[in-house]
Amino acid sequence: MSRLHCNWGGASRRHLVSMLRSHGHVPTPFSTGTDFLEASHFLHPGIAVLDVHLPDMPGLLTLQELLSRRRDIPIIMTSTGADIRVAVQTIKKGADDFVEQPVDDQILLETIDNTALLLEERIDLQKEKIRVEIFLDRLSKREFDVLKELANHDDNYSVAKKLNLTVRSIETYRSRIMRKCGTSKFADAVSMCRGYIS
Template identity: 30%
Template sequence: MLPIYIIDDDTHVRQALVMLCRSMDLAARPFAGAADFLDDLPFLEPGAVIVDLRMPDVSGLDLLAAMHERDCLWPTVVITGHGDIAAAVQAMKLGAVDFLQKPFTDEEFEIAVNECARRLPEAIQRSLRSKANRRALDKLTPREREVFDGVVAGHTSKAIAVRLGLSHRTVETYRLSMMAKLGAQRLHDLLAIGSSGEGMFK
């Protein structure tokens, strides 16, 4: 049974969605806010996340970003009472499966949840790869990480050298060391690992 995690500060909305999930034979667990969900996240079974866009403590978009920082890429549906196109675009960029505007129909909700169920197995695998990549990046020195960020951002070694105030040869040395630590043979391998976006190259 697909676990459904409902995060909404509105008690009536939470209760209504829990009842709707139960009518669909789904196990729903409600949370009054994003902070409560994030506290329990390490102990939760992978599932679908239904989150309100606008909440007083942490917004739905902030929750999506926080989940990514924790290598949790579970399929998520963002719901809102406001037709915010910019927020919808940002939610999709953060990996949301759907963006539902209240009031939505039971059928619309069911379609979104079914899509979450379809995507969950791959989402679990991507989460595991993300954790492995993060562990690999933790092996790098700060300077190697800067070179890594520059490479995955598409910069040449010469451009990275100028940006970091180093010689081209020094950057190449860091690049070879960084690739050896990551077990990367080609640029494609580095791009597959990806960058956390915390370096100076963005």
């Protein structure tokens, strides 16, 4: 059994929900990308089945926005009459799989089963994302600036000059950052935050 978040239009969505329930899955239907994204903060981890063509916003935009918010929702994209270019584009944008409409129920069920194998790893990624966000929220603006500059492989002297600080101040900020991160090595703090600071 998988928890599924289904973002399709009209009759197709109703058929999809009915079919998934009949196979023991727990689908939550959404009719628009906006509704789905508004609910995304409160949804349980699960698999999203997302149509490329949504009534209110492009499915690819919904995909990108969801990926920025949640790491614990693997995504299967689907589209009517899609060519290989559309499928490749959705995968490049971060979807985990693609199924062409009209969907063969058995193919979709197999795709869901395969995608479900990713879920545990994605739940761990979401927990890590939350941990990093909490850590970054605890940093002062100056600590964040120091972390960001040092993460770009600048040395203490270069960062001190760039931020108009002394080298001793940079060392103090490094110590504070490590303490807030709960690590004894500054490189570990940088590694943890890479991908979250730019």
